[in-house]
Amino acid sequence: MDRRRKTTVKSRALHRIKIIQGHLRSVERMLDRNSYCIDIVHQSRAIQKALKQLDLLIIEDHLKHCVVDQVRHGQEQKTTKELLKLYEYK
Numbered sequence: 250m251d252r253r254r255k256t257t258v259k260s261r262a263l264h265r266i267k268i269i270q271g272h273l274r275s276v277e278r279m280l281d282r283n284s285y286c287i288d289i290v291h292q293s294r295a296i297q298k299a300l301k302q303l304d305l306l307i308i309e310d311h312l313k314h315c316v317v318d319q320v321r322h323g324q325e326q327k328t329t330k331e332l333l334k335l336y337e338y339k
Contacts, residue, residue: 258310265303272296308335 272295279289319328
């Protein structure tokens with residue numbers, strides 16, 4: 250595996266996680282302050298969107314690299330199982 254690529258994906262993923270943590274802290278403060286419910290929901294949705302973006306970043310990297318390597322090495326069934334399992338999370 251290309252170490253530079255892995256570091257880039259890792260740093261981008263960690264950056265997104267820090268953003269998500271900030272959103273979570275914001276929701277916690279809003280709840281403590283009895284903020285307006287709709288404002289809390291907007292913040293919660295921002296967290297959900299950020300989590301989806303994190304998932305997409307990781308899945309994209311997996312598809313571009315891991316899946317290609319697995320198929321090249323005759324592991325199509327493993328790849329198919331993994332990808333189908335992702336649809337269970339909907």
